[in-house]
Amino acid sequence: MYDYCIVGGGIVGLAAAYAISRQRPGARIIVIEKERQLASHQTGHSSGVIHAGIYYAPKSFKAELCRAGERDTKAFCDENGIPYRTPGKMVVATDDLELQRLGALEVNAAANNISCRRLNGAELIEMEPAVSGVGALLVEQTGIVDYAQVSRALASYLTAAGGEIVMSVGVERLEERSDHVRVLAPQQSWEARYVIACAGLQSDRLAVSSGMDVNFQVIPFRGEYFALRSDLSGLVERMIYPVPDPALPFLGIHLTPMMDGALTVGPNAVLGFAREGYPKFSVNPRDVAAFLGFPGFWKLIAGNISNGIDEMKDSLFKRAYLEKCRKYCPALQLEDLQPYRTGIRAQAVSRSGVLIHDFMFLQSKRQLHVCNAPSPAATSALPIGRMIFDRLHGAK
Structure with missing residues (x-):
């Protein structure tokens, strides 16, 4: 029997496995991914931005996880020799109404403790001659990275620590028992004390088939x-x-x-x-x-x-x-x-037709489903992994 099974080999699932392997050295961990390659869906098709978090409501999951994730992602890349760059981001206003909105965004950034610099039109053009605008907000710490490469490094850490990764197997449902969870796939099954489902585009379907109370749809x-x-x-x-x-x-x-x-x-x-x-x-x-x-x-x-x-x-x-x-x-x-x-x-x-913009989890005693992991999930993956571990064991 495994101690932990993670369903889904995107960056969030791999970050959860990484967090567990660091928190519980020697734990038996398995990651099951239905594609032939890790990070095949949202992770591997992202824009690669390391977000700073200027847009997100103060004290929201997004804001707090993004601030931590920006620092953690860069530190992980430094430790593992993964190239990244920090060119910064300009949010460009093109008229007076957008200038007013830019001011509100600057206030929001300050509430999130994010450093940024206001530029007038002349300063904007001097820094970016091809860009047209009447003002901008410069966020210098915003970076770019290849998140698929980050995912592969997380997977390498897991396997070096004794964890397993199974590819090309689609998990159909989870059956929770009193002391473990059965993980069921076509012609295969596993048992684990805890299961973390990071199924991305299929997260609602796996949650439904596993007996969770689901009131949303992907x-x-x-x-x-x-x-x-x-x-x-x-x-x-x-x-x-x-x-x-x-x-x-x-x-x-x-x-x-x-x-x-x-x-x-x-x-x-x-x-x-x-x-x-x-x-x-x-x-x-x-x-x-x-x-x-x-x-x-x-x-x-x-x-x-x-x-x-x-x-x-x-x-x-x-x-x-x-x-x-x-x-x-x-x-x-x-x-x-x-x-x-x-x-x-x-x-x-x-069900009421509202886009769910923050992270959302469903949890039982031995299952935790990551049901919504919107941008900046890739930026925030490392702190999300730690939070998943804490949530899983906080429910015991």
Whole structure:
């Protein structure tokens, strides 16, 4: 029998295994991943940003975990020889209304104890000549890293400490007994004293099949990116973000230098018709039937119809996408946007139609399900792993 089983080989599951192996040396730990590679879904399709946490409500899980995660991620990379960069981030205001919102964002950053610097239009242009705006907020500690590489380093630590990783096996359900949990997959099973489920895009389904009380559903949202032509990879030095609109659920399209040298533009946030279908126009009938039959989906759509149409337009028409980019980077042309990988966000939605923006957990005596791990989950993975361990044993 194993002491701990972690279902899901993304960065959150691997960080939980890492935390356990450090807190309980000698514990028997197994990670079970349904894909052939670790970090195959949200972790491996992320923008790679090490967030500072300026957007998040003070005292929220997001804010507290992000601040700790930014420090921990960089320290882990330093300890394990993983390259990362800290180019910083500019949040750019393009009109007077956005300047007012920028001021509110600066107050929020101060409440989260995050250092940032206000720039006027001249200072912005001096630092980033290709960017157009009337002011900006500079967050110098924001970084970039390859989270798939971080995940592999976490996995290496686990196996060096005696842990096991099983690939290409999909767990179907968990059966909790008085002193252990049976982990059931097709033609295979395991037993563990505790199970941590980090199933990402399938988190609600695994929780339901395992007997948890689930009052939400994961609805997939596609984040579609472009990369700028290689000769434009040095167009900006820093990440360039728009000022978020509080009426909209996502941050908007931004420019991000990547560790592989690419400069990406994106993402949008368009409803996905397949939880794990990355090519454009992917459709999974089971996934579509699930959200069409969920009352929270229709309430969400009713409250965001205009934004949804706008995002769909950006997805279908490259020129509409370009116009969002040109708001703060006016020199960009249609031919500058080259294909890049797509990500899919596992967005938990309540039955009342509310997007759940913070981390969410379901727990019994021997199971802990990470049911919503939105951005900045990758940044926050190491402190989330420690918190999972603490929560699991705090319930004893």
